[in-house]
Amino acid sequence: xxKRPAMNASRRAFLQRSSALLAAxxxxxxxLNLAAISEASAATATDYKALVCIYLTGGNDQSNTLVPYDxxxxxxxxxxxxxxxxxxxxxxxxxxxxxPKFGNKLLDVNGVEHQYALAPALLPLKSIFDAGSMAILLNxxxxxxxxxxxxxxxxxxxxPPRLFSHNDQASFWxxxxxxxxxxxxxxxxxxxxxxxxxxxxxxxINAADNAVFLSGNNTSQYKITTKSPTTPYLGGAVLLDxxxxxxxxxxxxTALKQLIGEPREHxxxxxxxxxxxxxxxxxxxxxxxxxxxxxxxxxxxTRTSTSLDDQLNMVARMIACADTLTVKRQVFFxxxxxxxxxxxxxxIQPLLLKKVxxxxxxxxxxxQAMGVAxxxxxxxxxxxxxxxxxxxxxxxxxxxxxxFIMGGAVNGSSYYGTAPVVADNGPDDVGKGRLLPTTSxxxxxATLGSWMGVSDTELLNILPNLKNFDxxxxxxxxxxx
Numbered sequence: 183x184x185k186r187p188a189m190n191a192s193r194r195a196f197l198q199r200s201s202a203l204l205a206a207x208x209x210x211x212x213x214l215n216l217a218a219i220s221e222a223s224a225a226t227a228t229d230y231k232a233l234v235c236i237y238l239t240g241g242n243d244q245s246n247t248l249v250p251y252d253x254x255x256x257x258x259x260x261x262x263x264x265x266x267x268x269x270x271x272x273x274x275x276x277x278x279x280x281x282p283k284f285g286n287k288l289l290d291v292n293g294v295e296h297q298y299a300l301a302p303a304l305l306p307l308k309s310i311f312d313a314g315s316m317a318i319l320l321n322x323x324x325x326x327x328x329x330x331x332x333x334x335x336x337x338x339x340x341x342p343p344r345l346f347s348h349n350d351q352a353s354f355w356x357x358x359x360x361x362x363x364x365x366x367x368x369x370x371x372x373x374x375x376x377x378x379x380x381x382x383x384x385x386x387i388n389a390a391d392n393a394v395f396l397s398g399n400n401t402s403q404y405k406i407t408t409k410s411p412t413t414p415y416l417g418g419a420v421l422l423d424x425x426x427x428x429x430x431x432x433x434x435x436t437a438l439k440q441l442i443g444e445p446r447e448h449x450x451x452x453x454x455x456x457x458x459x460x461x462x463x464x465x466x467x468x469x470x471x472x473x474x475x476x477x478x479x480x481x482x483x484t485r486t487s488t489s490l491d492d493q494l495n496m497v498a499r500m501i502a503c504a505d506t507l508t509v510k511r512q513v514f515f516x517x518x519x520x521x522x523x524x525x526x527x528x529x530i531q532p533l534l535l536k537k538v539x540x541x542x543x544x545x546x547x548x549x550q551a552m553g554v555a556x557x558x559x560x561x562x563x564x565x566x567x568x569x570x571x572x573x574x575x576x577x578x579x580x581x582x583x584x585x586f587i588m589g590g591a592v593n594g595s596s597y598y599g600t601a602p603v604v605a606d607n608g609p610d611d612v613g614k615g616r617l618l619p620t621t622s623x624x625x626x627x628a629t630l631g632s633w634m635g636v637s638d639t640e641l642l643n644i645l646p647n648l649k650n651f652d653x654x655x656x657x658x659x660x661x662x663x
Contacts, residue, residue: 230504231557231634232512234497234545235368235395236490236538237356238564240522241348244583245570245615246531247304248318250604251279251297258604262615263572266527268301275299278308280318283595291609296601303535306543307586311595315546315555316588317660320599321610322626323566323582323619324354327650334612346579346616348522352565355623356395358646367627368513369398370644371636375511376401384468384509387500389493390517403515406468406500408492471503478502478548479541490518490541498548501558511634521564525576538562546588556590559633559661561626570615571606582617585626591633591662598660624648625658633661 249268250259260267268275278300282288288296298318300308310316324342333339343360344350350361357363372386377400379385386396386403396403479495480487487495493516504512520534542560549555567583582602600620602610611617624645631641641656642648648656657663 230501230510230554232497232501232504232514232559233368233630233634234494234514234516234558234560236542236560236562237390237393237395237515237517238521238534238538238562239352239517239519241351241565241568241579242521242583243523243527243531243577244567244580244617245577246527247301247535248584249275249299249301251275251299252295254294255296255604259570262570262604262606263577265575266572266577273302275302278302278305280308280311281595282597283314288597288601290601290603292603294603298597301532301535303532304539306539307588310543310546310588314594315590315592316586317592317594318597319585319587319621319626319658319660320597321582321602321617321619322585322599322621322623323617324351324358325619325622325624326647328622328652329618331609331612331618334618345581346566348565348579353394355563355565356393358624358627363394365397365399366393366395367631367644368395368515369401369403371627371631371634372396372513373398373400374636374640374644375513375634379510381507381509381511384500384507385511386513386515387497388515389496390515393515393517396513396515406496408489408496468507471506472499475499475502478552479544482544482547483540485540488518488537488541490516490537491544493517494541494545498545498552501549501554502552523568523576524573524578527576542586542588549589559587559589559591559630561585561587561630567617570604570611570617578614580614580616581612582619587660593660593662596660598658621658622647622651625651625656628656629658629661632657633663 245259245263246266246268250256251270256270270276276299280298280300288298290296300311307316311318324345326340326342329339329341334341342351342354353359353361353363356368357366369386376382376385376398382401384404386398386401388396388403388405389408392405393403476499477495478498479491483491497514497516500512500514504510518534518537520530523530545560546555549558562585564583564585565579567580568577569580571577598621600610602608602617602620604615605611606615607613608615610620624647627645628641628648631644632638636644638656
């Protein structure tokens with residue numbers, strides 16, 4: 183089954199979609215605020231696709247994000263983190279209990295059926311899961327090859343370097359290589375897509391801080407701002423500052439452009455010229471394209487917008503002008519920090535998760551209203567998971583974690599991967615409830631890349647460890663291709 187309709191940005195089609203959303207009861211101020219979107223406000227290419235990575239910096243605690251709910255798992259969860267565990271009654275976990283489609287049972291390695299509830303702060307995501315547009319990937323993390331607990335304990339298999347270290351594991355998550363890597367798997371995917379579609383400038387788009395994830399071998403990540411100094415939400419390209427009186431002169435600007443265009447042998451000079459030239463040319467093109475593109479997410483909300491809202495607003499605006507910029511494939515990176523909670527987890531994490539859920543739900547609603555939901559896949563990532571065993575009112579660095587995939591092309595209302603046994607030093611963890619991943623980041627990335635149109639052979643070049651995993655298990659199946 184293919185859920186991808188052609189993108190249609192005409193006013194009539196948009197209003198038809200708006201009416202459908204209103205009838206479904208899932209749209210409110212969004213439709214009123216965006217009803218006047220013109221034909222130029224959304225990409226029209228029928229083969230456009232985008233990946234949006236939401237990176238939770240610091241290592242999100244998975245156990246209070248996706249909460250074990252079945253009786254045996256919940257009892258173990260409460261016992262192992264008495265000061266951290268969410269209450270079934272007091273926190274009303276029944277309201278966020280997830281019911282996978284078709285009633286399929288989720289069994290762990292012992293044959294025990296598992297149930298999960300979302301953290302109460304993630305309630306806005308439940309309706310997206312129930313509607314079939316969100317899936318959950320269980321126990322995914324950095325691996326070089328499939329690894330058993332026996333192999334781990336006896337050091338019989340090569341492991342990612344410096345497990346449980348922020349810098350090293352963030353690097354491995356984003357690049358699949360040790361810290362110091364110069365390219366990430368998102369960037370390497372961008373290399374291929376930019377070459378295939380002749381779109382070098384606007385393939386890898388970073389709306390957050392610099393990240394190795396989007397650095398390619400041949401393409402650079404393009405940094406965009408979320409706000410201008412004077413006007414909220416009217417961000418765009420980071421332009422070369424030519425306000426100085428010297429550069430205002432046409433002759434000086436002409437000379438500067440000539441210097442930039444000259445070939446350079448020195449690596450730093452060469453890269454500096456590439457970046458500066460792009461700032462002058464691509465930045466102007468992008469900002470010209472964004473002029474007539476409205477703001478999206480800030481118009482959908484009555485709450486105070488967050489940095490994640492602002493970043494996703496810019497992603498939506500970039501998607502809306504993709505046709506003007508003649509891009510067919512894009513990889514975006516946004517992030518939210520603060521997830522390294524060795525203490526204060528019960529108070530801090532719900533606030534952060536609410537920001538994530540609100541921003542994701544609004545972004546999904548915007549892509550629906552724009553008619554591009556089936557062509558935009560959003561996924562979460564983080565440094566690592568955390569220990570199940572609590573540390574007073576926090577948790578320590580872990581390994582495997584749980585993540586969300588959202589979009590119209592998602593085979594949703596489902597879990598993917600293997601449900602871990604909830605235990606301390608149980609069959610699925612290496613101590614303190616540090617989950618030994620049963621699904622690798624390479625498999626996660628391969629599934630996303632396959633949906634973007636990257637071939638199996640090309641994926642093996644982009645993802646260095648993929649060759650170590652069973653060919654029949656490289657695509658996890660959570661996306662319709």
